[in-house]
Amino acid sequence: MTELKACKVCNIGRQKCYGLAVTSLDQLKIKGCEALGFSPCTSVTVVLEYDGTVIEDEDYFLCLPANTKFMLLHDKETWSPAHQVDRGIAGPSRESVHLILGAVDNVDGAECWHRLAEQLRQDLASIILMSEADLQSLIDVPCSNLASALGFSQQKTQVLQDTLQRMLDRREEERQSKELLQLYLKAMEQENSQDPQEKSTKLDETDGVQVESVVGFSSRTLMVLKDKTQPETRLSNEELQMVLRLGVKIMMEVLGWDSERAALLVQACECELSKRLQQVQALQSLRAQCQSISQPQTEGETRAKRRK
Structure with missing residues (x-):
């Protein structure tokens, strides 16, 4: 049975907020529409309530922590920060939002990095889920200010800011x-489309074509395995x-390789999978450590009360 995930949903005005337990992103849309009173046939977009990040990938959704707050938007609705909604400017007008943002840019920037710092203080592992703009905001903050906010x-x-910069550089790479x-891939498609008969002939001469249709490898996967260095990555x-x-x-039959080369590939794939699991x-260990930070203090307070 798929594990249930606790989360919260709200509408664009944030007047309504409901707690849900769902197993997938699609189920969140269905149950969220029911809770918020939307029509069952309404097309909605799921975004993070606090920064408007659009959630479309199922794996990303499953990686988010429990009790994450989402916002469901109709086609013409546009996410706005909470303080702008309170001032009555939430709605589909992008022009109004941009004018207000231009006037309070410095205040929003300060609120943004303070919010991110609080998020890190509660769960250091949330770095992985931050956008590039969030990472850059934390990098740009003076070290002394960020240290004070994080404790x-x-x-x-x-060291933390240097790590964030490396993450940002790696994402750019x-x-x-x-x-x-x-x-x-586009160049390969154009080259292959120039002479379809020659392409068909080459495919017929390849020993691994029949095996490809059996094992289920896509053409992209085969291209990576055959033509790329360190394909396992x-x-x-x-x-x-x-x-x-x-x-x-x-793999020897699919790729047309000798046994030694195919064995090295399989071994490399096994090592890569093991590394990702680690x-x-x-x-998960980092999350557990972050959650247990406050426990020693609580235990100390308990002992003090007992002495009294």
């Missing part, structure tokens, strides 16, 4: 790599598991 030493805060891959968890499930013999376990 950290300046040295520890500087990943984006550039994806753009290059898209350009490459570019595969999803499902694709890595598929390589391990098929084993060396079938990262998930490390994240």
Whole structure:
């Protein structure tokens, strides 16, 4: 049975807020519409209530912590910060929102990084779910101010900001790599579309074509496996598991490789999958440590009361 996830939903005005327990993003939309009184046929967009991040990916939704607050928007509705809604400017007018934002830009910036700092103080692992704009906001804050907000030493805060900068740089590198891959795939499609007969002939001459249709590999996955260095780092968890499930013999047939090369690939995929599992376990451990920070203080207060 799929595990239930506790969350909250509200409408654009934030006048109504309901607690729900759902198993998926689609179920959140259905039960959220029912709770907020929306029509069952209404098309809605799910965003994070506190910053307006659009939630479309199921895996990202499942990674969010329990009791995250979501907002359901109709097609013509636009997310606005809570303080702007209170002042009566929430609604579909983008022009009004931009005018107000221009007048209170400095105040919003301060509120933004203070909110993010509070989020980090409660759960340090939430860094992983922050947007690039959020990361940049925390990087731009003076180290002494951020240290005061987090309750950290300046040295520890500087290490944290350096870590945030590395995360930001890595995301930029990943984006550039994806753009290059898209350009490459587009060029390959154009090249293949120029001579369909030649393309068909080449496919017929490939030993792994029949095996491809059986094992379920996509053309993109095969391209990564055949043409890329360290292909295991570019595969999803499902694709890595598929390589391990098929084993060396079938991978030899699919890729047309010798046994040694296919065995190295399978081994590399196994190591990559294991590394990702360790990262998930490390994240869970980090969450547990963050949640237990306040426990020693509580136990100390209890002992003091007993002495009295």
